[in-house]
């Protein structure tokens with residue numbers, strides 16, 4: 001009997017707790033059992049703050065910022081990269097007009113300045129995987145990062161590929177390598193090809209390539 005009353009009282013209490021205060025207004029902060037991330041100390045767009053001097057949560061773009069161009073192409077057309085490459089199939093694809101096979105040759109001026117740009121781009125985009133010397137020992141190639149398929153660019157199979165094929169690999173990626181066509185502009189991709197060729201030449205260097213007078217520096 002005692003148990004019955006206890007359960008009865010508990011049930012009444014439960015009903016009152018669940019339904020009893022429905023519709024009542026209160027000034028108190030409601031009890032939040034699971035606050036999730038409803039309230040956060042964060043900035044909202046167009047909000048006010050005392051943190052910045054101008055009182056705005058939005059920051060102005062850094063001076064010289066160029067808008068990312070996509071659906072507003074017509075509006076920002078003048079800021080777009082030069083599109084003239086579209087008229088030159090080989091420059092744009094690595095395949096001569098109408099051909100299935102890749103072509104050979106670098107369709108941008110081969111100069112020291114371009115080679116340096118190619119080196120900078122290679123070091124930015126490729127070296128993390130393929131290594132600064134192209135031997136495939138980039139940081140990401142360490143076993144703990146779990147990317148075991150990275151290859152050396154100095155192997156003869158890749159040295160024998162036509163320039164257009166390397167250009168195509170950069171543009172579209174290959175097997176387990178991602179594409180870089182959207183990140184590196186057309187002409188700049190050719191500069192990377194140029195630099196990859198230089199790395200391959202350096203990687204295949206022999207003692208005979210070093211002038212006799214300097215061979216002592218090699219410490220051989």
Ligand code: HEC
Nearest residue numbers: 125126129149150151158166169170174175176177180192
């Ligand atoms: C995130 C790592 C990664 C980056 C960054 C990367 N690669 Fe690769 N690359 C790979 C892997 C992995 C392969 C081997 C693909 C396969 O066959 O599975 C490869 C293969 C290649 C090949 C050989 C393709 C063939 O025909 O077998 C070339 C050439 C190459 N990369 C050039 C580049 C160049 C140039 C860049 C910089 C623009 C670059 N890669 C950036 C991972 C990367």
